[in-house]
Amino acid sequence: xxxxxxxxxxxxxxxxxxxxxxxxxxxxxxxxxxxxxxxxxxxxxxxxxxxxxxxxxxxxxxxxxxxxxxxxxxxxxxxxxxxxxxxxxxxxxxxxxxxxxxxxxxxxxxxxxxxxxxxxxxxxxxxxxxxxxxxxxxxxxxxxxxxxxxxxxxxxxxxxxxxxxxxxxxxxxxxxxxxxxxxxxxxxxxxxxxxxxxxxxxxxxxxxxxxxxxxxxxxxxxxxxxxxxxxxxxxxxxxxxxxxxxxxxxxxxxxxxxxxxxxxxxxxxxxxxxxxxxxxxxxxxx
Amino acid sequence: xxxxxxxxxxxxxxxxxxxxxxxxxxxxxxxxxxxxxxxxxxxxxxxxxxxxxxxxxxxxxxxxxxxxxxxxxxxxxxxxxxxxxxxxxxxxxxxxxxxxxxxxxxxxxxxxxxxxxxxxxxxxxxxxxxxxxxxxxxxxxxxxxxxxxxxxxxxxxxxxxxxxxxxxxxxxxxxxxxxxxxxxxxxxxxxxxxxxxxxxxxxxxxxxxxxxxxxxxxxxxxxxxxxxxxxxxxxxxxxxxxxxxxxxxxxxxxxxxxxxxxxxxxxxxxxxxxxxxxxxxxxxxxxxxxxxxxxxxxxxxxxxxxxxxxxxxxxxxxxxxxxx
Numbered sequence: 001x002x003x004x005x006x007x008x009x010x011x012x013x014x015x016x017x018x019x020x021x022x023x024x025x026x027x028x029x030x031x032x033x034x035x036x037x038x039x040x041x042x043x044x045x046x047x048x049x050x051x052x053x054x055x056x057x058x059x060x061x062x063x064x065x066x067x068x069x070x071x072x073x074x075x076x077x078x079x080x081x082x083x084x085x086x087x088x089x090x091x092x093x094x095x096x097x098x099x100x101x102x103x104x105x106x107x108x109x110x111x112x113x114x115x116x117x118x119x120x121x122x123x124x125x126x127x128x129x130x131x132x133x134x135x136x137x138x139x140x141x142x143x144x145x146x147x148x149x150x151x152x153x154x155x156x157x158x159x160x161x162x163x164x165x166x167x168x169x170x171x172x173x174x175x176x177x178x179x180x181x182x183x184x185x186x187x188x189x190x191x192x193x194x195x196x197x198x199x200x201x202x203x204x205x206x207x208x209x210x211x212x213x214x215x216x217x218x219x220x221x222x223x224x225x226x227x228x229x230x231x232x233x234x235x236x237x238x239x240x241x242x243x244x245x246x247x248x249x250x251x252x253x254x255x256x257x258x259x260x261x262x263x264x265x266x267x268x269x270x271x272x273x274x275x276x277x278x279x280x281x282x283x284x285x286x
Numbered sequence: 287x288x289x290x291x292x293x294x295x296x297x298x299x300x301x302x303x304x305x306x307x308x309x310x311x312x313x314x315x316x317x318x319x320x321x322x323x324x325x326x327x328x329x330x331x332x333x334x335x336x337x338x339x340x341x342x343x344x345x346x347x348x349x350x351x352x353x354x355x356x357x358x359x360x361x362x363x364x365x366x367x368x369x370x371x372x373x374x375x376x377x378x379x380x381x382x383x384x385x386x387x388x389x390x391x392x393x394x395x396x397x398x399x400x401x402x403x404x405x406x407x408x409x410x411x412x413x414x415x416x417x418x419x420x421x422x423x424x425x426x427x428x429x430x431x432x433x434x435x436x437x438x439x440x441x442x443x444x445x446x447x448x449x450x451x452x453x454x455x456x457x458x459x460x461x462x463x464x465x466x467x468x469x470x471x472x473x474x475x476x477x478x479x480x481x482x483x484x485x486x487x488x489x490x491x492x493x494x495x496x497x498x499x500x501x502x503x504x505x506x507x508x509x510x511x512x513x514x515x516x517x518x519x520x521x522x523x524x525x526x527x528x529x530x531x532x533x534x535x536x537x538x539x540x541x542x543x544x545x546x547x548x549x550x551x552x553x554x555x556x557x558x559x560x561x562x563x564x565x566x567x568x569x570x571x572x573x574x575x576x577x578x579x580x581x582x583x584x585x586x587x588x589x590x591x592x593x594x595x596x597x598x599x600x601x602x603x604x605x606x607x608x609x610x
Contacts, residue, residue, distance in 0.1 A: 110325065113326040113329050113330070114319055114320065114321060114322075114326060114330075114495070114496075115319055115330075115333065115494070115495035115496040115498070115500055116496065116500070117496075118319075118320075118494055118495070118496030119496035119497070119500075121496075122496060122497075184320065184494070185318075185319060185320045185494045185495070185496055186320045186384050188322040188384065191322060191381075191383070191384065218320075218386055219383040219384075220450065220452075248485035249486075250304070250305050250307070250485070250486040250492075253486075253488065253489065253492050254318065254492045254494070257491060257493060257494070257497070258494055258497065261497055
């Protein structure tokens with residue numbers, strides 16, 4: 001993904017964030033340009049763009065530098081990633097079985113019913129739409145990365161190798177599909193992980209050996225919507241909740257009814273209003 | 287004196303689209319939930335029954351429709367040899383995609399529908415289907431389900447999209463004046479959905495069950511389960527740590543206040559026709575100007591109608607292509 005500042009002066013050190021190599025996981029997506037400091041040149045040089053990832057050999061290659069650096073933009077991304085982790089925790093609710101000595105028989109505590117999970121999830125994802133009811137797809141990708149975890153390594157490698165532009169678009173589109181599915185109340189983590197991998201592979205033009213998604217229910221319309229929703233070339237423009245209002249597809253009508261609630265309840269007091277562009281982002285306007 | 291048995295539901299708005307809204311009139315509301323397991327089916331029936339209680343459906347029949355359709359929707363997605371699973375096997379088996387149960391209501395009927403892609407071992411064919419149903423000789427699991435469904439539905443729609451293998455089963459039960467008249471008529475309509483289906487006609491509202499005031503609707507059960515007043519008990523069930531719980535609790539409390547007072551589904555009242563209303567009067571919004579033109583786009587080429595005004599189980603039904 002393009003970013004404006006390929007090189008940064010030494011004075012940028014005061015603002016950059018350190019990324020310890022020990023914390024770097026192979027195949028984890030980067031959500032900021034990543035820099036190393038070249039002592040001889042006294043400059044920070046960008047070595048990874050946003051939405052790229054390190055493989056193990058690359059991590060070994062940068063190890064001599066000791067520390068990597070990222071833009072303070074990661075602070076803007078952090079709340080979306082935190083929201084992804086919260087959503088993951090909600091979706092990870094499992095049966096809990098406990099042996100009760102009081103009753104003398106094992107008690108099974110059922111997980112919450114789907115509508116409660118769906119409601120709790122909407123309370124997490126609703127505020128992400130920002131005060132104007134818009135969200136940039138890049139931040140959706142960050143949210144989904146922490147919700148679903150890393151994509152299969154072989155898919156990521158092959159996709160990046162084939163076409164980096166298509167790879168980034170696939171990441172964004174797959175995340176968008178998961179984000180919309182959550183809004184539709186399709187709150188099963190394993191299925192969402194599978195949905196993401198499937199859309200990613202298809203958009204990248206790769207074969208995915210995972211199970212078929214099926215043609216039942218709303219899935220066909222959902223996939224069509226995920227394909228068509230990102231209109232611009234790079235898929236970076238903000239997406240508006242109100243865009244679904246005039247769509248004729250049943251899935252759009254369902255989504256808009258949920259987004260009406262989002263606009264009424266969550267966005268007016270949302271603290272999320274971030275952009276990859278501008279002074280705080282990594283991409284200059286224009 | 288008018289013959290009551292001649293009364294029927296209004297015709298569908300589209301026979302070339304999926305979704306219960308296509309069966310209902312343009313002032314309908316649709317409630318839906320996506321299921322990955324059968325575990326909470328009973329509670330979904332509880333919630334929908336509570337939500338539509340004021341419309342006065344035959345509640346037992348309504349619950350039976352939900353359970354039966356969901357049951358078939360799940361089982362038909364598995365290979366034939368695995369359709370009779372024990373509980374443990376079923377819990378381990380994941381659906382290819384969630385089963386969405388839609389429940390819609392207008393001023394004369396409730397429609398319950400599921401849409402799914404049966405497992406490839408299910409051989410589906412519309413050829414001779416009406417005759418097989420009429421003669422009580424269903425050829426496969428889905429056709430057997432149709433025969434059973436007709437016994438306790440006012441009308442059943444069977445939609446099949448050959449291009450994708452997707453089917454949709456929708457069962458109707460009458461409310462208000464049509465409750466007694468139509469609930470034992472068992473008419474079956476069979477429609478082939480084209481590869482590029484029509485857009486589903488609009489509903490006044492689509493409501494995911496998570497957006498409903500479920501805590502209020504199921505209040506008695508919540509008390510029975512020992513939930514406390516502020517809903518913190520249910521939030522703890524998600525297993526979050528203290529810090530993460532804070533956010534949920536905060537949102538949950540605000541939600542409870544808002545939801546029960548005003549966001550239930552709207553607070554105005556809508557009158558449909560002279561006096562009938564959809565669902566609870568308290569829940570009817572008045573912010574849209576609907577026209578009541580419920581023109582039907584009945585397709586004749588690929589549609590079959592079985593029964594209609596006469597019950598299938600009595601063997602007196604009419605069989606033939608609609609419009610013939």
